[in-house]
Amino acid sequence: MTLPPPPFGSAGEHQLQQHFGTADRADRFYDQQVRRHLTHEMRDFIGRQAMVFLATADSRGECDASLRAGPPGFVHVIDANTLAYPEFRGNGVMASAGNMLENPHLGMLFVDFTHHHVGLHINGAARLYHDGDLRRIHPGLPTDVAPGRSPEMWVHLTVEEAYIHCSKHIPHLVPAPRPTGRDVTRPRDSDYFTKPRTAPAHWPDPP
Template sequence: MSRFQELAFTPLVKQHQQEHGSRRQYERMAEHSPSGSTLGPDEQTFIGLRDSFYMASVSETGWPYVQHRGGPKGFVHPIDSSLIGFADLRGNKQYISLGNFDHDPRVALFFMDYPNQTRLKILGRVEVHEHDSKAPALIESFRPADKSSVVERVILVHVEGFDWNCPQHITPRYTVEEFQEALAPLTQKLAKLDEENAKLREKLRSLK
């Protein structure tokens, strides 16, 4: 059984899987799943290409809180096979996630690739570096290219389990950059046609 299944498939979860007919399927999957919690090359590459993710934490009142984090591609750094990190930039100063980490360092992360309908789920424990001796070097190493962004701290996540989801029910969505990349051949073709039309119009004017 994978480490993710060990953490997520509680007795009550298994009970519902049994009731709804999926328990045997996951038992078969567990027989062939890697037992460790380390991220392989595919997982690390996938994380390094993302420009956003969702992070869930648990508050002192027991309520879950989900936060969206975004940045340029590669703003989440796979440091090694069991550790990832990112610069925590100054935002609306609510600090809900930060307070939740003081209460419980466990987090769940969702990394989404909407165009390819792919999702990577990670369970881990957070390590915050802000006022400690390691913070200055970490903040500098994670500082984004945009110098106007204020890095308040670096958040490291020690991976305890991960799982890939099937594409079912993931609605494809595209960023402006992804649209521009997909439309680049058509844009170039249109530009070439405009250039040819301009030359033809100039030639027609010269014949009058």
């Protein structure tokens, strides 16, 4: 006998829905918006995105939020149930990937700030792979995700649920090229939040 899939939403969600009287509204959202796989439209949306926000937690439930960015399509959709993205050399802390070793649950949020002002939540189970190991399983992985850089590993996600983040409070951002050269008034990254400095009387207006 095939068991039905578990209901969407956590016990905490459902407890608060009962408390605030939103259970019927939430059920409509689960029914109309939440999917256990990536629809064609979701897959196309992911292929256009140049960044994604990540949510992870360790085995004690202590959380971390992070950001990954790259050229559009750097998060590669393998199929309707699977996607992967590369991890490159960074500060060596590996907070997100380390959490995934302890707790495979990964939340991803893609946001289109520039055109349709809509977001896509994807939750699932993550597994880490060395570059060569994942390519043997999925030879269609992109080979030049970041020119001149090779992935240290890949994060492989098995999709458990995917759903919309509505446009109501997504701000509009205008794409612009990064300034060339270093702004001498800006502290270096390594000093930005750790070295005392005198704040300017006001932030300069953008050019």
